[in-house]
Amino acid sequence: MSEPGAGAEPLRAPASPGELFRVFNALALQGFGGVLAVAQRELVERQRWMDKAQFLEVLSIGQLLPGPNIVNMALMIGDRHFGWRGAAAATAGLLALPLLIVLALAALANQMAALPMVAGALRGMGVVAAGLVIATALKLAGTLKNNPMGMKWCLAYGALTLLAVGVQRWPMVWVVLGLGGAAVATAWRALGTAPATGGDRP
């Protein structure tokens, strides 16, 4: 609004760490079953702190790093504007109030866990929680089509991971270091032999 000549949808920056806190708090409270979709709407479309390409870039770095993607994104966006104060404000906005809410729910559920109906409801929600995670895996499985290793290697590494961590219950650290190391080596070799653009085979 203050720069009418700067383009159709001028981007703007958050005014203060306080605003970072408020915006990230608001989007966290709208996020049931994950915050990412809400974050895209708030940060790109409503606040216009970044455009779609910048959002995708921050997201891909957030996914590359270990840890919760959305927390990594909040850190990066906050840091970009106000250094560590911004990073702290955005992360606190994202986590503080939802943390209080979920702990209150947990305390309440424990108080009433003796009631068969509450115990049953939690059992049912647990089954659905499993379904939600499996659905996420299936949604992401589509992206393996563009993986330079090719589908067979991807299926092999995915299945071995499920077998080792899910069924055999081996410690994850050894599986990720061992199997992950082998997978990265496979991908490294595939990237060396494939044309540089990689992911656009049919």
Place this chain on the structure above:
Amino acid sequence: MNTLLWGPGGLVAADFLQMFLHFALLSLLAIGGAITTAPDMQRFIVGHKGWLTDAQFTASIALAQAAPGPNVLFVAVIGWNVGGLAGVAATLAGSLLPSTTLALTATRWGARHKESRAIRAFTAGMAPLTLGLLLSTGWVLLEPTRTHWASAALVAVTLVILLRTRLSPLWPVALGALVGALGGLG
């Protein structure tokens, strides 16, 4: 008051330190989100330490999924159920401190090098592991109910809703709560 602070399990300081360190290690392995480390948390907390039952562990994650906010808060609920507010501090700080420190320092480096062969090999190689870990999480969460036919049906309905409709995940969660409350998984 003591239960509020330290939880019901009678854990001592060394236990909380061990829990913090285990979650901190997993934090650095959590490529693809915190939920991919749930199987190893279950192995440690249910299998190795016996601090929670399978049912309690799964219920902790279910509760966090049903509440608003980032999914990573499931570690806070696990911490709460194991060891009260001290447990929350151990699991949440463990899950966040290493990864946030790394994120802040590695961001600029990663942004500059994201087209390099090493980074692309890393993301491409880890992608199928992430999917395998997500499926493992689903498998582990079904531990308490896996033999029950209604459990399989509920998973199937959840998958159809998530993959074939644009309904909020809150609807299958509500359905699961209803089916469970009516004794469908008893």
